[in-house]
Amino acid sequence: MRKIILMCNAGMSTSILVGKVREAAKNMGYDCTIDAYPVNEAEERAKDADIVLLGPQVRFEQKRIQAKLDCPVSIIDMAAYGMVNGKKVLEDIKKELGD
Amino acid sequence: MQTFKKMFDNFLNAIVKISSTKALxxxxxxxxxxxxxxxxxxxxxxxxxxxxxxxxxxxxxxxxxxxxxxxxxxxxxxxxxxxxxxxxxxxxxxxxxxxxxxxxxxxxxxxxxxxxxxxxxxxxxxxxxxxxxxxxxxxxxxxxxxxxxxxxxxxxxxxxxxxxxxxxxxxxxxxxxxxxxxxxxxxxxxxxxxxxxxxxxxxxxxxxxxxxxxxxxxxxxxxxxDSFVGGLVITLLISLLFWAGLHGPNIVMGVMAPILTANAVANNTLLQSGKLSVAEGAHIMTPQVIDNFVKFGGTGITLGLLIAALIAAKSNQMKSISKLSVVPGIFNINEPVIFGLPIVYNPFMLVPFILVPIMGLIITYGAIAIGILTPFTGVQIPWTTPPIISGFILGGFSGAIIQAIILVLSVLIYLPFMKKQDKVLVENEAKSAELIS
Known part of the structure; x- marks a missing residue:
């Protein structure tokens, strides 16, 4: 099972996306957990994650977060983020993880 | 134009670099x-x-x-x-x-x-x-x-x-x-x-x-x-950064929050002695001015844009993005519209996205300066509190009314820009429909 963590400034706007990504995962039969948290909780929340995705508005935090974690830290596609396109986000995640 | 873009990129890089230093x-x-x-x-x-x-x-x-x-x-x-x-x-x-x-x-x-x-x-x-x-x-x-x-x-x-x-x-x-x-x-x-x-x-x-x-x-x-220029710089920077797709409030308020909070808490002392007014030395610029009056509905007061789109948009994209974004917008979250419309690097939206918050600042700053609105104190509310309610809790009826005025004006300012963008989107949609048929 994959552990996917989404992060933005306060974990608020990514929490809108979480529901949609979960829905997409259910439809695709992809075995994973998906949660959203504020970016400054990266260490506590994402220690054992398989992948961390940052909202595009906090993309400047990528380097700092990556330094703390072993898993890949990538940026969510802007258009997919704005349109709350859970399917596209999940497809990107699967591609990145090679699933 | 090229040199301008380069300057803007350099400016963004510098801000990002400064705000990611260990100290900040x-x-x-x-x-x-x-x-x-x-x-x-x-x-x-x-x-x-x-x-x-x-x-x-x-x-x-x-x-x-x-x-x-x-x-x-x-x-x-x-x-x-x-x-x-x-x-x-x-x-x-x-x-x-x-x-x-x-x-x-x-x-x-x-x-x-x-x-x-x-x-x-x-x-x-x-x-x-x-x-x-x-x-x-x-x-x-x-x-x-x-x-x-x-x-x-x-x-x-x-x-x-x-x-x-x-x-x-x-x-x-x-x-x-x-x-x-x-x-x-x-x-x-x-x-x-x-x-x-x-x-x-x-x-x-x-x-x-x-x-x-x-x-x-x-x-x-x-x-x-606490000066108007101080407020203007904060407001401008927040909008400009978010227009470039960077979380402006996070970056700017990261530095400014302690100082603005000190302003607000200093007002507590005046409140407790019953002398809370600008004439007695109360501070005007506090976190509430920015959080609840200059960027309610999300940075740029995009709630105004969404309402304008719900009233007058014709393109499918504008209609769907405004429907999708309006509920988060009421709770002051606007990433969907910022990245979905998008507002990021969108020349149509640059002017209103900067102008509307400045309008909000002028009205709020002015209202406090002439005494219509009592200066804010240490009383703060979660930033996700919807407008009108937040205005009422912070400033009584005047607070709610001032937020309502700012919201109505933001709809009016966004409307012509929204229509221009909408027209382009309608044309694009017609073109792609032709291609398919």
Whole structure:
């Protein structure tokens, strides 16, 4: 099972996306957990994650977060983020993880 | 145009670079720790001073003259230790972000702050009382000193531990025990340094570092942030950064929140003595002006854009994005519209996205300056509180009405720009429909 963590400034706007990504995962039969948290909780929340995705508005935090974690830290596609396109986000995640 | 774009990119890079320095990250992370405390303190402060005429008299007649001593005690134990929490939070995160022992760093910084601050207070008759920690300097007035001490102490502590200038324990000694010894040498150095600073300043100026920094640095900074130009720069930067797709409030308020909070808490004192007005020296620019009047509905007050789109949009894209974004928008979250429309690097939206918040600032600043709206105090509410409700809690009926006026104006300003964008989208949609058929 994959552990996917989404992060933005306060974990608020990514929490809108979480529901949609979960829905997409259910439809695709992809075995994973998906949660959203504020970016400054990266260490506590994402220690054992398989992948961390940052909202595009906090993309400047990528380097700092990556330094703390072993898993890949990538940026969510802007258009997919704005349109709350859970399917596209999940497809990107699967591609990145090679699933 | 090319050179302009290059300049803008350089400007963005510089801001991102500055805001990701160790010091600013620690400042941002550390000051956030004060949020729950000020929010809780706010509730008690609000109950002690509801913005309703005759409330105080009514409570006094119903519950006796001492009705509010409990409420004021809580306000005094939260706002009045703002600097202590700040120094602890910043030193903690400075070390922790470097994967070192945050708690030891925080405790040493707290001691250092107490060493360089006053340990006596004068009574009204001028008599000195020793053996106290005066709340005068542990609250908002000590905030800038707390930031400086938190950063220096955190940096020195981290440096010593990283360079292994510590007392080393043999293998097999438990981690907790070893850590407590590791903190000894850096702690000694930091506290000895603080002692020297205290003694020199006490003997040569009969003052303390906290007091000198307050008078020489914090007051000028607060006055600068309190001017209309100060407000304008903050507002402009937040919009410009978000237009480039970067979280403007996170970056700008990371630096400005402590100063604006100090402005707000300074207003508490005036509130408690019943003299809360600009004429009596109250500050206008507080976090609430930015959070609840200049960027409600999300940065750029895009709620206005969404309402304009719901009324008049014809393209499918504009219609669907506004439907999708309006509920989060009511709770002041607007990433869907920022990245979905998008507003990011969209030339149609640059002008209103910058203009609307400035309009909000002018109206709010003006209303406070001429006394229609009471200056805001330490009373803060979660930033996700919907507009109109937040205005009412913070500023009574005038607060709600001013937010309503700003919202209506933002719809009107966004409308022509939305229509222009909508027209382009309609044309594109027609074109792609032709291609398919």
């Amino acid at each position: 990250v620690a400042l941002k992370d550390g000051f956030v720790l004060t949020m729950p405390i000020t929010l809780i303190g706010s509730l008690f402060l609000l109950l002690a001073n509801l913005p309703i005429n005759g409330y105080g008299k009514f409570m006094e007649n119903t519950f006796g003259a001492n009705w509010n001593i409990g409420l004021n005690q809580v306000a005094g134990a939260t706002f009045d230790i703002l600097a202590l929490i700040t120094v602890i939070g910043i030193a903690y995160f400075y070390a922790k972000n470097e994967n070192e022992d945050g708690i030891s760093s925080a405790i040493i910084a707290l001691v250092s702050f107490l060493v360089i601050s006053a340990s006596s207070t004068a009574t009204e008759s001028g008599e000195l009382v020793g053996g106290v920690i005066p709340k005068t300097w542990t609250g908002a007035q000590g905030v800038i000193t707390a930031i400086i001490i938190g950063l220096i102490s955190g940096a020195v502590f981290t440096y010593f531990v990283k360079k292994k200038i510590t007392i080393k324990m043999p293998k097999g000694v438990p981690d907790g025990v070893a850590n407590s010894f590791a903190a000894l040498i850096p702690g000694l150095v930091i506290i000895l340094g603080s002692m020297i600073v205290y003694q020199v300043i006490k003997i040569s100026f009969d003052s303390t570092l906290t007091e000198l920094i307050f008078k020489g640095l914090q007051i000028p900074l607060q006055n600068l942030s």
